[in-house]
Amino acid sequence: MERIWRYEPTIEQLNKRGQNTMVEHLDIQFTEMGPNFLRGSMPVDHRTNQPIGLLHGGASVVLAETLGSVAGVLCVDIRKEYCVGIEVNANHLRSARSGRVIGTATPIHLGRKTHVWQIIIEDNHGRKVTASRLTLAILQWDPDTPGLEDRIAWLTH
Numbered sequence: 001m002e003r004i005w006r007y008e009p010t011i012e013q014l015n016k017r018g019q020n021t022m023v024e025h026l027d028i029q030f031t032e033m034g035p036n037f038l039r040g041s042m043p044v045d046h047r048t049n050q051p052i053g054l055l056h057g058g059a060s061v062v063l064a065e066t067l068g069s070v071a072g073v074l075c076v077d078i079r080k081e082y083c084v085g086i087e088v089n090a091n092h093l094r095s096a097r098s099g100r101v102i103g104t105a106t107p108i109h110l111g112r113k114t115h116v117w118q119i120i121i122e123d124n125h126g127r128k129v130t131a132s133r134l135t136l137a138i139l140q141w142d143p144d145t146p147g148l149e150d151r152i153a154w155l156t157h
Contacts, residue, residue: 068117068134
Protein backbone atom coordinates (compact mmCIF):
# COMPACT_ATOMS: atom_id res chain seq x y z
CA MET A 1 0.00 0.00 0.00
CA GLU A 2 1.47 3.32 -1.09
CA ARG A 3 2.01 6.02 1.54
CA ILE A 4 0.39 9.29 0.49
CA TRP A 5 1.44 11.63 3.31
CA ARG A 6 3.98 14.46 3.15
CA TYR A 7 3.58 14.88 6.91
CA GLU A 8 2.79 12.25 9.51
CA PRO A 9 1.96 14.00 12.76
CA THR A 10 1.02 11.93 15.77
CA ILE A 11 -2.63 11.39 16.62
CA GLU A 12 -2.02 13.57 19.68
CA GLN A 13 -0.79 16.43 17.46
CA LEU A 14 -3.85 16.12 15.22
CA ASN A 15 -6.20 16.17 18.20
CA LYS A 16 -4.40 19.15 19.75
CA ARG A 17 -4.83 21.12 16.51
CA GLY A 18 -8.61 20.90 16.91
CA GLN A 19 -8.65 22.79 20.21
CA ASN A 20 -10.91 25.84 20.34
CA THR A 21 -12.68 24.88 17.10
CA MET A 22 -15.86 23.07 16.10
CA VAL A 23 -13.79 19.88 16.16
CA GLU A 24 -13.34 20.23 19.93
CA HIS A 25 -16.95 21.35 20.48
CA LEU A 26 -18.28 18.19 18.79
CA ASP A 27 -15.59 15.99 20.43
CA ILE A 28 -14.26 14.79 17.08
CA GLN A 29 -11.19 12.69 17.84
CA PHE A 30 -8.60 11.52 15.33
CA THR A 31 -7.94 7.87 16.09
CA GLU A 32 -5.74 6.30 13.41
CA MET A 33 -3.56 7.19 10.45
CA GLY A 34 -2.66 4.45 8.00
CA PRO A 35 -0.57 4.59 4.83
CA ASN A 36 -3.50 5.97 2.81
CA PHE A 37 -6.31 6.74 5.24
CA LEU A 38 -7.19 8.96 8.18
CA ARG A 39 -9.74 7.83 10.75
CA GLY A 40 -11.62 9.65 13.47
CA SER A 41 -14.73 9.40 15.58
CA MET A 42 -17.51 11.60 16.92
CA PRO A 43 -20.09 10.98 19.65
CA VAL A 44 -23.75 10.55 18.95
CA ASP A 45 -25.12 12.68 21.77
CA HIS A 46 -26.83 15.99 22.60
CA ARG A 47 -24.23 17.92 20.56
CA THR A 48 -24.71 15.93 17.37
CA ASN A 49 -28.34 14.75 17.50
CA GLN A 50 -31.48 16.04 15.83
CA PRO A 51 -34.38 16.90 18.16
CA ILE A 52 -35.85 13.41 17.56
CA GLY A 53 -32.72 11.71 18.93
CA LEU A 54 -30.97 10.63 15.72
CA LEU A 55 -27.53 11.65 14.53
CA HIS A 56 -27.92 14.93 12.64
CA GLY A 57 -26.86 14.70 9.00
CA GLY A 58 -25.07 18.03 9.32
CA ALA A 59 -22.93 16.64 12.13
CA SER A 60 -21.97 13.73 9.87
CA VAL A 61 -20.94 16.24 7.21
CA VAL A 62 -18.81 18.11 9.76
CA LEU A 63 -17.03 14.85 10.62
CA ALA A 64 -16.55 14.04 6.92
CA GLU A 65 -15.23 17.49 6.03
CA THR A 66 -12.93 17.51 9.04
CA LEU A 67 -11.36 14.17 8.16
CA GLY A 68 -11.05 14.93 4.45
CA SER A 69 -9.69 18.44 4.95
CA VAL A 70 -7.06 17.39 7.47
CA ALA A 71 -6.07 14.45 5.27
CA GLY A 72 -5.70 16.85 2.34
CA VAL A 73 -3.45 19.18 4.34
CA LEU A 74 -1.21 16.22 5.17
CA CYS A 75 -0.71 15.59 1.43
CA VAL A 76 0.38 19.08 0.31
CA ASP A 77 3.46 21.20 0.90
CA ILE A 78 2.06 23.10 3.89
CA ARG A 79 4.76 25.78 3.63
CA LYS A 80 3.36 26.79 0.23
CA GLU A 81 -0.19 25.39 0.02
CA TYR A 82 -3.38 24.87 1.95
CA CYS A 83 -6.71 23.17 1.26
CA VAL A 84 -10.26 24.45 1.34
CA GLY A 85 -13.43 22.50 0.77
CA ILE A 86 -15.29 23.50 -2.39
CA GLU A 87 -17.94 20.77 -2.44
CA VAL A 88 -19.17 18.16 -0.01
CA ASN A 89 -22.03 15.73 -0.35
CA ALA A 90 -23.38 13.02 1.87
CA ASN A 91 -25.71 10.11 1.48
CA HIS A 92 -27.22 9.20 4.84
CA LEU A 93 -27.69 5.44 4.74
CA ARG A 94 -28.82 4.52 8.23
CA SER A 95 -29.52 6.25 11.50
CA ALA A 96 -27.44 6.20 14.66
CA ARG A 97 -28.82 6.93 18.14
CA SER A 98 -25.91 6.44 20.53
CA GLY A 99 -22.24 5.59 20.88
CA ARG A 100 -19.66 7.01 18.52
CA VAL A 101 -19.55 7.01 14.75
CA ILE A 102 -16.24 6.31 13.03
CA GLY A 103 -15.23 8.01 9.79
CA THR A 104 -12.48 6.90 7.42
CA ALA A 105 -11.15 9.26 4.75
CA THR A 106 -9.40 7.78 1.70
CA PRO A 107 -8.32 9.58 -1.47
CA ILE A 108 -10.08 9.18 -4.78
CA HIS A 109 -7.92 11.79 -6.55
CA LEU A 110 -4.83 13.68 -5.39
CA GLY A 111 -4.10 16.28 -8.04
CA ARG A 112 -2.02 19.46 -8.04
CA LYS A 113 -5.06 21.77 -7.91
CA THR A 114 -7.78 19.55 -6.42
CA HIS A 115 -8.25 16.53 -4.20
CA VAL A 116 -11.31 14.31 -3.97
CA TRP A 117 -11.77 12.31 -0.77
CA GLN A 118 -14.26 9.59 0.11
CA ILE A 119 -15.33 9.47 3.73
CA ILE A 120 -17.29 6.46 4.98
CA ILE A 121 -18.91 6.86 8.40
CA GLU A 122 -19.89 3.74 10.32
CA ASP A 123 -21.60 3.03 13.62
CA ASN A 124 -20.10 1.05 16.51
CA HIS A 125 -21.20 -2.17 14.79
CA GLY A 126 -19.42 -1.44 11.51
CA ARG A 127 -22.64 -0.58 9.65
CA LYS A 128 -22.40 2.25 7.12
CA VAL A 129 -24.21 5.36 8.35
CA THR A 130 -23.02 7.94 5.77
CA ALA A 131 -21.09 7.91 2.51
CA SER A 132 -19.59 11.30 1.77
CA ARG A 133 -17.39 12.83 -0.89
CA LEU A 134 -15.33 15.99 -0.40
CA THR A 135 -13.61 18.05 -3.07
CA LEU A 136 -10.77 20.29 -1.94
CA ALA A 137 -9.12 23.16 -3.80
CA ILE A 138 -5.36 23.39 -3.28
CA LEU A 139 -4.46 27.07 -2.89
CA GLN A 140 -1.19 28.95 -2.48
CA TRP A 141 -0.39 30.81 0.74
CA ASP A 142 0.29 34.51 0.45
CA PRO A 143 3.75 34.82 2.04
CA ASP A 144 2.50 37.91 3.92
CA THR A 145 -0.36 36.03 5.61
CA PRO A 146 -0.38 37.08 9.30
CA GLY A 147 0.55 34.18 11.56
CA LEU A 148 1.52 31.88 8.69
CA GLU A 149 4.43 30.33 10.59
CA ASP A 150 2.20 29.56 13.58
CA ARG A 151 -0.37 27.91 11.30
CA ILE A 152 2.14 25.52 9.78
CA ALA A 153 4.27 24.88 12.88
CA TRP A 154 2.04 22.03 14.13
CA LEU A 155 3.04 19.94 11.11
CA THR A 156 6.65 20.87 10.69
CA HIS A 157 8.02 20.77 14.25
